[in-house]
Amino acid sequence: MDRLVFAAMTGARSALGQMAITANNLANASTPGFREQIAAFRAVPMGGDGANTRAFALDTTPGSNFQAAAVESTGNPFDVAIQGDGFFVVRRPDGREALTRAGNFRTNLAGELVSASGLPVLGDSGPIVIPPNSSAPQIGNDGTVVVFDGTSPQPQVLGKLRLVKPDPKTLSRSGDGLFEAANLQALASDPSVAAKQGFVEGSNVSVSAAMVALVGQQRLFDLNVKMIQNADANARSANGIMTLSRG
């Protein structure tokens, strides 16, 4: 049978893989701080003796789209959005630090400011602890967190959120959806990153672009299947010729 079926098969398989990535983007169209996954194809030419006629397709996720998403006003003092580039730093239970854009924070049992999944959000000197019986925190544009504890009119400064700006080229998405950067531990707050309290950043998935991509991927799959059917038809007629000549 013609070896073109295998080239068409890799095309169909990669189209399915890309559909899975588009499906993931659409499923996360309302996940705060989600960054769209980029799906791409890479051609892998088939080497060997004779003419290089075939190139297989390989689906890849070369990275993420780090464009800022729309922010929505929630009025919740525990929601913080980053304007422009930059990330919040959270600490995983095993001590490793990670980056996130999701600013829908809350407090945990110890009064620490934590991410929605319960990981402490780091300030310049460790987690930020909100004392009991204090007012709701007020977070400044530079990330300074202050509360009023009701005993004095002076605000109590609890710390400053660590807002970092790593090089997007060094960022990678880890299995839990958080981002990791090279030399993150050494990365200090960048004064150019601005935070905005009472807002939460949504997902930067463009639903319309993803829907169009989905249609494209579906048709690409169809085309590749059509090629497989063509190869099948060719092989069938070839078989027919053989049968005739034998007779």
Place this chain on the structure above:
Amino acid sequence: MIRSLWVAKTGMDVNQANLDVIAHNLANASTVSFKRVKPNFEDLLYQTVRAPGSQTSEQTLSPTGLQFGSGARILGTTRVLNQGAMSQTGNGLDVAINGNGYFQINLPTGVAAYTRDGNFTQDNQGQLTNMAGYVVAPGITIPDGAEAVTISEFGQITAKVNGISQQLGQLQIVNFVNPAGLESIGGNLYIESVASGSPTQGTPGQNGLGVLKQGYVEQSNVSVAEELIKMIQAQRGYDVNTRVVRASDEVLQRLAQV
């Protein structure tokens, strides 16, 4: 069988859960002292099929990787504790807390529950109770024929009995390290949970606790407009995920025809 089908299913689940929460918030848009609930979503685990830089042969490295996300899930719900608007009722036994704190209610089971709903009344023994008839801690009895019951900002309850002004008791309120972690049990009541920490009692207006306002109740902090917009978003989010299901189905159908 095909990843996108299951990923789209998680997307539908998330949007459905979002609609459920919105429905609950809207249903309680005029419940006294209701605090709106906010669902939190996150992306599910990623499967790294090929890491960038992995070996493709002895001499070559893969220039790009392949990571499949497995969709989204609802992580949990948090209560947004913003103060609701104060509305004047003119009822002498209505009390609102302006600031931090919860009233303690003694449930008939002996368990302490907490509420910000200060829509109080009296039972047949003259005890101060909530609308369900549960006694408000520490248990204050308003004697028969008491007139002009006043509740001060700091919780002292006084009344005129037979023309003589008399102290009836002191309302205490409590607060928690993490009040958003209280467990809802319905009836505007919360109970202590591992996440909230244990209650610390105090006098209203002291150590950062709120003050009491007699004749007012705290309204729900649900913003109807905001919930309606979120509802549209959730519905459309559901729609696009069903479209992915359809596309995946068509792909499988095509495959079966080969």
